[in-house]
Amino acid sequence: MSKKYTLNELLIITCAKEIKDYENVILGVGLPTTAGALAKALYAPHTTLMMESGIIDFEPLIPLNHIADAHSCRGFSYATDLFSAFTMTYRGFVDVCFLGVGQVDKYGNLNTTCIGDYYKPDLRLPGSGGAADFISYAKRTILTMRGGQFVEKLDYFTSPGYLEGGESRNGSGLFPKDSGPSMLLTTKGVFRFDNETKEMYLDKIHPGVTVNDVKKDIPWDLKISSNLTTTERPTDREIDFVRYFAPVESAGRELMMELAVTSVFNHAQERGKM
Amino acid sequence: MESSAIENKVMSAREAINRFVNDNDELIIGNYTVGTCCELVYEIVRQKKKGFTLYSQSGILDVDVLVNAGCIDRLVSTYVLRSGGKKGGGAVERAMRAGTLEWEDYTNFNYNARLVAGMHGFSFIQVLEGVMATDLFKKRGFMGEDKYRVIQCPYTGKDILTVPAANPDVCIVHVQRADRDGNAQYWGAMGSVAAAALCSKRIIVSCEEIVEHDVIKSSPHLTIIPSYRVNAVVEIPWGAHPTEVLGYYNLDRFFYGMFMMSNATEEGARAWMDEWVYGCKDREAYIDHYAQKFGSGMLDKLKARAFFSAPANYGSAFISSWDENGRERTMGITLETLEKTMEERGMLCE
Numbered sequence: 001m002s003k004k005y006t007l008n009e010l011l012i013i014t015c016a017k018e019i020k021d022y023e024n025v026i027l028g029v030g031l032p033t034t035a036g037a038l039a040k041a042l043y044a045p046h047t048t049l050m051m052e053s054g055i056i057d058f059e060p061l062i063p064l065n066h067i068a069d070a071h072s073c074r075g076f077s078y079a080t081d082l083f084s085a086f087t088m089t090y091r092g093f094v095d096v097c098f099l100g101v102g103q104v105d106k107y108g109n110l111n112t113t114c115i116g117d118y119y120k121p122d123l124r125l126p127g128s129g130g131a132a133d134f135i136s137y138a139k140r141t142i143l144t145m146r147g148g149q150f151v152e153k154l155d156y157f158t159s160p161g162y163l164e165g166g167e168s169r170n171g172s173g174l175f176p177k178d179s180g181p182s183m184l185l186t187t188k189g190v191f192r193f194d195n196e197t198k199e200m201y202l203d204k205i206h207p208g209v210t211v212n213d214v215k216k217d218i219p220w221d222l223k224i225s226s227n228l229t230t231t232e233r234p235t236d237r238e239i240d241f242v243r244y245f246a247p248v249e250s251a252g253r254e255l256m257m258e259l260a261v262t263s264v265f266n267h268a269q270e271r272g273k274m
Numbered sequence: 275m276e277s278s279a280i281e282n283k284v285m286s287a288r289e290a291i292n293r294f295v296n297d298n299d300e301l302i303i304g305n306y307t308v309g310t311c312c313e314l315v316y317e318i319v320r321q322k323k324k325g326f327t328l329y330s331q332s333g334i335l336d337v338d339v340l341v342n343a344g345c346i347d348r349l350v351s352t353y354v355l356r357s358g359g360k361k362g363g364g365a366v367e368r369a370m371r372a373g374t375l376e377w378e379d380y381t382n383f384n385y386n387a388r389l390v391a392g393m394h395g396f397s398f399i400q401v402l403e404g405v406m407a408t409d410l411f412k413k414r415g416f417m418g419e420d421k422y423r424v425i426q427c428p429y430t431g432k433d434i435l436t437v438p439a440a441n442p443d444v445c446i447v448h449v450q451r452a453d454r455d456g457n458a459q460y461w462g463a464m465g466s467v468a469a470a471a472l473c474s475k476r477i478i479v480s481c482e483e484i485v486e487h488d489v490i491k492s493s494p495h496l497t498i499i500p501s502y503r504v505n506a507v508v509e510i511p512w513g514a515h516p517t518e519v520l521g522y523y524n525l526d527r528f529f530y531g532m533f534m535m536s537n538a539t540e541e542g543a544r545a546w547m548d549e550w551v552y553g554c555k556d557r558e559a560y561i562d563h564y565a566q567k568f569g570s571g572m573l574d575k576l577k578a579r580a581f582f583s584a585p586a587n588y589g590s591a592f593i594s595s596w597d598e599n600g601r602e603r604t605m606g607i608t609l610e611t612l613e614k615t616m617e618e619r620g621m622l623c624e
Contacts (some may be wrong), residue, residue: 052382053306053463065527068307068463070520074581081464082306082331083390086383090402113379118413123360124367128410129332129353130382136404147360157409174404257531264528271569 023095032098097138101145108161108181162198290506298325304447306465311448341365362538391439392473445474456504462520
């Protein structure tokens with residue numbers, strides 16, 4: 001039995017295993033950048049890590065703050081611009097990209113724009129950024145969802161998954177053949193998309209989670225894989241890497257914030273300012 | 275264009291914004307996520323300029339500060355991060371709910387393409403058509419039909435998606451260094467910084483330091499905006515704080531977090547603006563206030579250590595037509611002999 005791990009560590013490690021050696025990978029901020037660093041260090045040393053800001057072939061030394069963070073690596077191989085990072089994707093040079101999810105439907109279509117009415121939103125989410133472009137043209141896309149929700153109908157359709165399912169994405173003539181989301185990772189399990197119908201199904205559940213736990217978040221009758229398995233337990237080596245490289249990711253946002261505030265407060269007290 | 279070589283372009287942020295930014299302008303923030311031209315943004319707010327259509331590739335603090343101040347009527351952007359996640363809020367969301375702000379949503383590429391078209395003098399440009407399946411194409415804001423138009427490719431006959439060029443009135447942008455004429459050098463995450471500046475009619479450059487022209491001459495690959503396009507050069511150390519500038523300082527996570535927490539509510543945002551934007555007359559006052567409140571040690575910890583780019587050799591074998599013996603390198607004779615020969619051949623005119 002390997003050492004104990006946090007849920008965040010499990011998610012990062014599960015994500016990292018989706019990257020194969022020699023692939024060109026576009027990383028999004030947060031969990032994916034740590035997953036990319038882990039993959040490059042442990043399983044895929046020849047992978048080329050890229051960001052939409054034009055930072056190409058970098059090796060992160062600390063977790064990245066965002067997708068234009070050249071401070072977190074020591075140099076990189078190719079400084080191109082955003083325009084070229086996307087045309088490179090359009091032309092088929094990007095194997096896999098990672099996107100975060102606000103709302104997702106059963107065909108992997110995404111909303112990261114708003115909750116409620118588009119013109120007078122209840123919540124105005126950040127917007128597409130590069131998401132709609134990347135999921136359109138990367139050979140495959142890994143979706144990660146920590147705070148989002150499953151819905152029957154998106155409040156706003158930001159980024160194209162498998163549209164209405166079946167052959168609709170391929171048939172639209174808008175996307176490279178057989179591109180689209182290949183996995184959705186949530187805090188409860190791993191979902192994949194049926195080869196024929198393109199509807200998502202539950203492929204793995206994380207240790208300690210039941211199928212009912214998963215189902216209660218989902219408004220449609222979720223399909224379950226006939227060989228449903230439990231998400232692979234991380235190894236000591238994987239856990240050690242994440243904990244050393246990205247301790248704030250291991251800790252998670254809440255604990256990190258709590259400890260950070262305490263730390264700032266303590267420093268201020270030492271200086272006699274508060 | 276008002277820029278010319280003899281004009282002194284070096285000025286304060288106050289003068290630059292006063293002279294080159296007008297109410298109701300189309301205003302573009304040149305920086306993308308990093309190295310945000312924060313001091314230029316704050317100065318616009320302090321001068322109470324308003325009525326802008328704001329172009330921003332991807333904004334957080336910069337966009338929200340301008341929207342908090344009521345400077346922006348219309349926004350063209352792809353991404354504005356919400357403060358404090360789902361539980362939080364943000365100036366853009368508050369203004370949209372109040373009906374005082376309209377937002378035209380694009381994807382990163384399709385927004386950037388509008389600048390690229392503008393920078394090269396084209397009236398429109400082909401963009402990535404995947405969005406035709408989505409609401410980005412179907413739902414239009416204030417641009418209406420002109421947000422996207424579909425035309426037929428004259429070569430393949432296929433439908434292609436296009437966006438119109440953007441040529442904003444004025445770009446504000448922060449870079450690492452520039453010379454007094456405005457040759458602006460920037461490195462790191464290139465984003466859409468050059469396109470944002472070059473598509474604009476006027477350009478205000480702020481920089482961490484003004485350097486000698488020779489520095490620019492020996493590293494032209496770092497220059498993203500040539501001097502003849504630049505109207506104003508403003509030297510502002512820490513001009514992008516709390517965002518980061520590669521080679522100068524890191525992101526101030528603590529202070530940025532403070533902004534995000536404050537910005538999540540209207541009252542919080544107002545207090546933050548009063549203290550850090552209206553309450554500091556310029557960047558020097560801002561940095562003084564910061565150091566007084568948190569200790570200067572906080573900023574020292576953010577300063578970049580050196581990791582220099584390997585120098586690129588721009589040298590050549592010789593830089594004169596005449597060799598060390600005074601002979602021309604191709605013809606093999608001295609200037610004196612050349613002149614004598616030309617005289618003998620009757621080639622010289624009175």
